[in-house]
Amino acid sequence: KAKKNLNTNFEYYEPEMEEQTTWRLDMIRQLGLDFSERKLQLWYQPQVDLVTERVVGMEALLRWPTSNGGFISPDVFIPLAEYSGLIIDIGAWVLEESCRQLGVLSALGFTELRMAVNISMPQFRDPEFINIVKSVITEQGIKPARIELEITESIVMDEPQIVVEALHELKEFGVKVAIDDFGTGFSSMSYLQQLPLDRLKVDRSFVNEITPGKSAFIAETIVTLGNKLGLSTIAEGVEKREQASYMLKLGCDEAQGYLFAKPMPFEQLVVFLENQQDK
Ligand code: C2E
Numbered sequence: 001k002a003k004k005n006l007n008t009n010f011e012y013y014e015p016e017m018e019e020q021t022t023w024r025l026d027m028i029r030q031l032g033l034d035f036s037e038r039k040l041q042l043w044y045q046p047q048v049d050l051v052t053e054r055v056v057g058m059e060a061l062l063r064w065p066t067s068n069g070g071f072i073s074p075d076v077f078i079p080l081a082e083y084s085g086l087i088i089d090i091g092a093w094v095l096e097e098s099c100r101q102l103g104v105l106s107a108l109g110f111t112e113l114r115m116a117v118n119i120s121m122p123q124f125r126d127p128e129f130i131n132i133v134k135s136v137i138t139e140q141g142i143k144p145a146r147i148e149l150e151i152t153e154s155i156v157m158d159e160p161q162i163v164v165e166a167l168h169e170l171k172e173f174g175v176k177v178a179i180d181d182f183g184t185g186f187s188s189m190s191y192l193q194q195l196p197l198d199r200l201k202v203d204r205s206f207v208n209e210i211t212p213g214k215s216a217f218i219a220e221t222i223v224t225l226g227n228k229l230g231l232s233t234i235a236e237g238v239e240k241r242e243q244a245s246y247m248l249k250l251g252c253d254e255a256q257g258y259l260f261a262k263p264m265p266f267e268q269l270v271v272f273l274e275n276q277q278d279k
């Protein structure tokens with residue numbers, strides 16, 4: 001009976017699936033076009049030290065503007081960019097642009113700030129990836145330790161060998177490595193031993209719930225795990241004062257979230273940093 005239902009469902013959804021495919025292909029074509037016309041933007045979200053609440057770094061986040069003044073969510077277009085391979089060129093541009101902007105910040109006197117950059121699996125498969133990372137950093141004359149590559153647990157599980165090797169080489173060069181959305185990947189934790197990691201990013205879903213409950217216990221466990229492994233920890237998606245206090249109490253080092261600042265264009269980031277300097 002279940003099988004029959006499945007078949008019925010499938011037939012019912014078939015036309016819609018075709019629409020979906022067309023929609024995906026249209027999106028991919030438009031994304032490639034807009035990227036080649038330099039319409040993609042990089043925004044930056046500050047990361048703060050939980051004790052001093054001063055900005056210690058920022059995460060570069062892609063923005064794809066639409067013609068009516070809105071944006072298409074990265075959660076929608078990043079998977080398409082990965083699926084189509086466009087992420088290789090887009091990701092190279094993200095690295096180049098974020099390092100260039102970090103160079104600008106250095107020239108303005110912000111010489112210690114870190115830049116976190118999200119990396120997708122297809123980028124690791126690109127034989128040029130390691131060279132791209134090294135050359136964009138070298139060209140800007142930035143200390144490699146100021147650049148942090150964010151990868152997800154699923155990336156590590158996908159093709160562990162490629163990722164482990166690449167990260168070791170990049171680590172030797174001096175860049176930092178963080179696991180993004182930590183705790184959401186359902187993966188084995190053995191990679192915590194194999195990878196040269198610096199930081200765990202506690203996923204927003206665990207930071208959200210600060211009243212005693214499962215999520216709060218998971219947040220606590222992740223921070224403890226990070227501390228015991230000698231990794232620093234950062235809480236993602238901190239929106240409320242109580243969440244920041246709770247994460248600080250757990251011993252979490254840093255935070256990122258709307259409570260402190262939303263992602264913003266570079267010009268706005270500079271103003272934000274300069275205002276903070278006066279405080
Ligand atoms: P992520 O790397 O985990 O980035 C954090 C996401 O949480 C960002 O969403 C950010 O805007 C959002 N966020 C930050 N603080 C808060 C908060 O307090 N509350 C809530 N509700 N959300 C908050 P965004 O910018 O939409 O990016 C979504 C995802 O897209 C990123 O998740 C990342 O996986 C991916 N992404 C973005 N830019 C890039 C990129 O340049 N390359 C790659 N490969 N992926 C990217």
Ligand code: MG
Pocket residue numbers: 059118150180
């Ligand atoms: Mg990230």
Ligand code: MG
Pocket residue numbers: 180181201203236
């Ligand atoms: Mg994240």
Ligand code: MG
Pocket residue numbers: 180181
């Ligand atoms: Mg995410």
